Amino acid sequence: MRTAFQEELKPELTLTIGGKSFSIPGGQITHLAVRLASHGFTASVTFWTSMEKKDSPLFTAFQKPDLVQVRLAVAAVDPALDTPPAPLVVQGLARSRRLIAEPHGKDKKSERVFRRYTFEFADAAQVLWRQHRPVELHTDMSMQEVLEAHKASILLSYDWAALRQKQEMLCLAVGADAPGVSFYDFVLWYVHTHNGVFAYDTQKSEYLLADSKPSGTAAPIDRLQVAHVETKLPPPIRHGTRVLNALANGPTTTPIAQPQAVTGVSHDVLLRNPITSQAEQRQKLEKTRLQVRQRQLHLSFKDFPSVPVHPGALVRMEGSLWPAPLTGLDEDHRVLELELEAHAESEGQHDNQQTLQAQYQMTMSARLESASEPLVTLPLFRAPHYPIHVEALVHSPGGEPQDRRYLIVEDEKTSLAWFRMTVPLWNQTVSVPAEPTHFPGQFFFPPYKNTRVLVALHFAHAEFDRFLDWKEGVRTPQDGQGDQILLGWNKSSQTAFTHDFQEDKPVWRMLRTNGGDTQIVRMKEGNLFIQVKESQSGAAPTPTYDVSPQVEAAKGDLTTAVGGAVGETSAAYQGAMASVRAKMKSAQAEAKAALTGARTEVGAKVAEAKSGLQGATSRLSQGVSELGSAAEQAKAALEKLR
Incomplete structure (x- = not known):
């Protein structure tokens, strides 16, 4: 239930449009409404202006799509207060604006235009x-x-x-x-x-x-x-x-x-x-x-x-x-x-022009x-939609760009294993669980370096979704309707298992290659072919050792360990602080309850003492009355004896 009352207010309105500031006298404001909450506010204000020229600065600025900053301060005029409270202030950005123009006077030469402006505004976070x-x-x-x-x-x-x-x-x-x-x-x-x-x-x-x-x-x-x-x-x-x-x-x-x-x-x-x-x-x-x-x-x-x-x-x-x-x-x-709404008692165009205050009917x-309520009141909101899906490249350092290498980072503390995926759109590398994904557990086919994959991004973690293309050389010609598995680092060091059709008859072969050393096993209709061959021109180069994968894995382990330690420390700190705050609030509540109980008990005893005192006073008054009556009777008896 709301109660309407009359109040003399001193509103202050300042508009900033395109870097220019405009101050509106409070008496020209005919209506204002503010709804404040713990998370922000919405408000509206309406005022009249008297303009001699149609190209006035405010009118000109109003027509531009510039951002409008609104500051509204509302204070009551109460001469009885030596130190009046600070005015209620709201500062925000305009969400909508309206303008109505009305002429005043019959003579066109002396026509005076009044304009009524309305701004609806809210706190900056809501608007932006x-x-x-x-x-x-x-x-x-x-x-x-x-x-x-x-x-x-x-x-x-x-x-x-x-x-x-x-x-x-x-x-x-x-x-x-x-x-x-x-x-x-x-x-x-x-x-x-x-x-x-x-x-x-x-x-x-x-x-x-x-x-x-x-x-x-x-x-x-x-x-x-x-x-x-x-x-x-x-x-x-x-x-x-x-x-x-x-x-x-x-x-x-x-x-x-x-x-x-x-x-x-x-x-x-x-x-x-x-x-x-x-x-x-x-x-x-x-x-x-x-x-x-x-x-x-x-x-x-x-x-x-x-x-x-x-x-x-x-x-x-x-x-x-x-x-x-x-x-x-x-x-x-x-x-x-807090909700406040005020309507000026004089709402005419020419009322209270250039005055700083006016009388309002308001609620x-x-x-x-x-004050001990721990729960937070938030406005209605929509939860963001997760996950989103983006393309990524499998991250595995070491070797050449086309090498089929893989990297698994293991967390020694949690025993969890991770693949690393680089998202080119933002040039960021994330971790995804190293799991079989679309294969049963008896198959171990980790994603190779620079393989295009689809990654599901949640708010604070990522998941591997699926592969998007084949590695170079794994596809077979369509005429043979073949299937192929390539195992190994690259073309010069790999093992290929191929099954296709030649003259509509199945052929299976295994080709192992390591530099110039090759072995072939081929089976086809009525034929088994085995060949071991070593080519001097393709002799293996002097072996070198790339420790990049080990370094990357060690860095991943360290990052995971440090992140886990920081997370646990932060969680422990937050838990301890939450416990301390809860105990403090509980102690405050108990103290308030005890104080309230003490006040109630003292109040009851004071009331009881007052009641006893009133009874004693009543009895004393009754005794005085009886004594006065007895004195009157004695006096009457003495008069008779005379």
Whole structure:
């Protein structure tokens, strides 16, 4: 429920278009509406201007497609306050703009044109990032570095260790082939999936990415400025969670209980991760998502508040004017949302021209959450679509470009093996699991150097999808309808197994070549041919030893080991910090509960003492009355004796 009230406001509006700044007197603003949330805002403002010339600077700038920066500050005019609170400020970018022109006066020579401008604007991240749809691959970068590369003119601050951790790969998949998904959705999705905080500071026009909500000091709300207080109870969670790790060797199912869950109702999370520490991190993440959201309060104001009530600000309902049984009394609350709308009482074109303030009919309400609420409220978003598929070349150092060499990097700590794939589009090399892929386990055909392959890129890992072409020399002429397998490094050092048809009869042959040394075994209709031949002209060159594969493998092992150690250290640090914060919040909650209980007990004893004192006073008054009555009777008796 909202309550309308009259208020004298002093709005300040500044427009910056194409580098030029325009200040609009507050009295010319006829309507403004602002909806602030913890993650950003949307707003609109309408004002009249009186223009003597049709080519005025604002009118000329308005017609250009330049970016429009809007700054709106709203303050109440209250002479009773010695130190009025800071005005409510929103700074953003225009999303749409409208213009209506109306003439005033009958004489064409003295015609005066009034123009009504309307700007709808929002915070910079909503305007810019919703139109930003990059597709990129990064390696050995942190998420903070990725955000810095895409922030444009947006102000960002960080207080989150996970953002600073270097990742082996990070893939952004929010291009045109993912309908409806933008970089703004990607950031919200990342914050949600990693249990972080995305908060917007409207006073600084700055965004904070953190692992927990910021704290501060709560300001008291004046009871006389609030019309209604409603308690909102979010719906409880009725499901538990099971984390399923679908490994053939050692599958696990980890149930995560939740007090309000109905038996048999579960949200299952499916993994296939052989690294125990990573599976345990996912279990901890899912456990935090099962926290039950606390109740919220909805305040409707009947006067412009004298303390800051922008999202993120801490407020407190305290004092004797508030009802004693009020939910949330004497508790710190965080402002979650604020809605404000004001209509000027004088909306004519020539009213309040060039004045700085005006009278408005307005409504104002706020939604509060407990200051100890750990859960984050985010706007609706679309999850990015993974994986995306790109072409890559198998990476294997050493030898000549056409050599058929392979490289397997093994992680000694996890016993996992990896192939390396270079993605030419971004000139980045990623690791994919060294698995049989499309062959059964009894075949060992690792992908050779520079082979064209298709790679599936997820957000933080890659997978080998399939091969895209044949190696040089492996295809046989179509006339023979043959099949062939080439094993070995190159043409001068290999073994070929070929089966084809000659004169419609099957022929099988094996050819081993090593420089000038060749061996041939050929079988065809009624014939077996075996030949061993050594050609002096093709004698093998002096052997050399290329240690590039070993060096590359060692580098891969070291990178994996260091990355794993850093990841575990970061995870341990984050876990420890989360535990410390949880204990601190628990201690604060217990202290607040104890303080509230003590206040209640003291209040009860004070009330009891007041009641006893009132009873004693009543009895004393009754005794005095009786004594006065007895004195009157004695006096009357004495009068009779006379």
